[in-house]
Amino acid sequence: MIPLSWYLVLAALLFCIGLYGVLARKNAVAILMGVELMLNAVNINLVAFWRYFTPDLIAAHAFVVIVFAIAAAEVAVGLALVISIYRRRKTVAADEINLMKW
Amino acid sequence: MTAMQGVFLFTAGLILWAAFMMVTRQNLVHAAFYLILALFGVSIIFVLLDAGFLAVVQVLVYIGAISIIMIFAVMLTRGDVIEEAPVNKNYGWALVLAALFAFGLIILIGQWPAVASLAGEIDTSRDLAAELGVALVSPEGFVIPFEVASVLLLAALVGALMVARPQKKGK
Numbered sequence: 238m239i240p241l242s243w244y245l246v247l248a249a250l251l252f253c254i255g256l257y258g259v260l261a262r263k264n265a266v267a268i269l270m271g272v273e274l275m276l277n278a279v280n281i282n283l284v285a286f287w288r289y290f291t292p293d294l295i296a297a298h299a300f301v302v303i304v305f306a307i308a309a310a311e312v313a314v315g316l317a318l319v320i321s322i323y324r325r326r327k328t329v330a331a332d333e334i335n336l337m338k339w
Numbered sequence: 340m341t342a343m344q345g346v347f348l349f350t351a352g353l354i355l356w357a358a359f360m361m362v363t364r365q366n367l368v369h370a371a372f373y374l375i376l377a378l379f380g381v382s383i384i385f386v387l388l389d390a391g392f393l394a395v396v397q398v399l400v401y402i403g404a405i406s407i408i409m410i411f412a413v414m415l416t417r418g419d420v421i422e423e424a425p426v427n428k429n430y431g432w433a434l435v436l437a438a439l440f441a442f443g444l445i446i447l448i449g450q451w452p453a454v455a456s457l458a459g460e461i462d463t464s465r466d467l468a469a470e471l472g473v474a475l476v477s478p479e480g481f482v483i484p485f486e487v488a489s490v491l492l493l494a495a496l497v498g499a500l501m502v503a504r505p506q507k508k509g510k
Contacts, residue, residue: 238343240455249444251355263425264425273378273405277401281384285388288458289457292461295467298470299481305397305401306491310494311495313495314495316499317498
């Protein structure tokens with residue numbers, strides 16, 4: 238059988254790879270992909286804790302489904318912003334979008 | 340090593356490899372395909388955790404919708420200016436921060452005694468999808484988060500349309 242720690246370590250590593258992607262990538266679409274990885278790591282943790290500690294409750298499933306909805310909303314708005322910025326500035330490199338830099 | 344452990348280790352390796360390739364590829368279409376591979380691995384993990392319905396929803400929503408929007412956005416925003424280095428100039432700090440975070444999380448996980456616990460028996464005859472459906476609309480369950488999520492999706496839909504709409508001429 239698989240101990241809980243395996244799932245937690247997998248989710249931790251996946252979260253950190255996503256964090257690296259968010260912080261290091263230049264392209265705004267790639268940053269959004271990193272956010273998706275981080276959300277998935279959280280989902281693995283939610284389902285693993287449900288399975289190991291509270292398999293009789295359904296709360297974890299509700300949380301995961303709502304995380305799906307939030308992720309879909311985030312991607313829709315984020316990519317709309319990216320496309321709008323690309324239309325005006327002809328770039329999606331996050332460090333060149335410094336119009337609001339103080 | 341049981342068969343379950345073998346499947347888990349293979350899937351975990353697949354997910355982490357795909358995620359690593361995703362954050363390091365310069366070609367964003369390749370990165371999107373590696374993202375799809377990683378998301379598919381996560382759905383296999385859901386199956387291993389006896390959450391079959393979530394695995395199906397993962398494939399439908401993430402691979403079927405989110406990844407496709409990603410690929411659309413990559414193809415719509417392909418400028419000739421972005422074909423340089425895939426990382427910004429602070430990637431060293433990002434690497435250090437991510438490694439420290441991973442290290443700290445794994446130390447924390449190792450210190451917690453409950454992580455060695457094994458999964459108990461689960462009643463496989465339960466209809467988890469039906470239970471979830473009832474929980475999402477019952478007042479004792481999650482009806483308010485459910486309604487808020489639906490309003491959020493509507494707002495995101497309208498907002499995305501407003502933001503991405505082409506500007507009118509003369510503006």
